[in-house]
Amino acid sequence: MSSFKKIVVENTNEFYAKIEEAKQQASNVFVLFTGAGDPSWCGDCNRAHPVIEKVMKEATDSVLVECPCEREAYRDKQNFVYRKDNKIKLTCVPT
Numbered sequence: 272m273s274s275f276k277k278i279v280v281e282n283t284n285e286f287y288a289k290i291e292e293a294k295q296q297a298s299n300v301f302v303l304f305t306g307a308g309d310p311s312w313c314g315d316c317n318r319a320h321p322v323i324e325k326v327m328k329e330a331t332d333s334v335l336v337e338c339p340c341e342r343e344a345y346r347d348k349q350n351f352v353y354r355k356d357n358k359i360k361l362t363c364v365p366t
Contacts, residue, residue, distance in 0.1 A: 275327045280338045283352040293334040300334050301327070304353060304366040307339035316365045323365075340364055 276296055280289045293300040303323060306313025311320075327335050344351050345364065353361035 276334045278336045293336050297334040298332045302336045304338045304364050306364050307341045312342045319365045
């Protein structure tokens with residue numbers, strides 16, 4: 272099993288810079304949009320987390336860019352930055 276690197280996006284303004292950083296570190300870049308918190312406010316995210324961690328540990332030359340979404344910001348369907356971004360178009364978490 273290989274280990275993988277994880278980069279956490281602390282705020283939405285740094286998203287694209289973190290993606291570029293990840294591209295410099297590995298050939299495979301995976302992005303995870305998840306509910307913020309430990310445990311997360313999102314039940315599906317809590318159930319998915321162990322599976323994602325297991326799969327990522329088996330991935331080679333990979334970086335996981337994790338984007339925790341605050342509950343209230345995520346629920347604002349008109350204004351949440353990841354929902355409005357033309358490249359991302361986030362509709363649900365976990366994604």
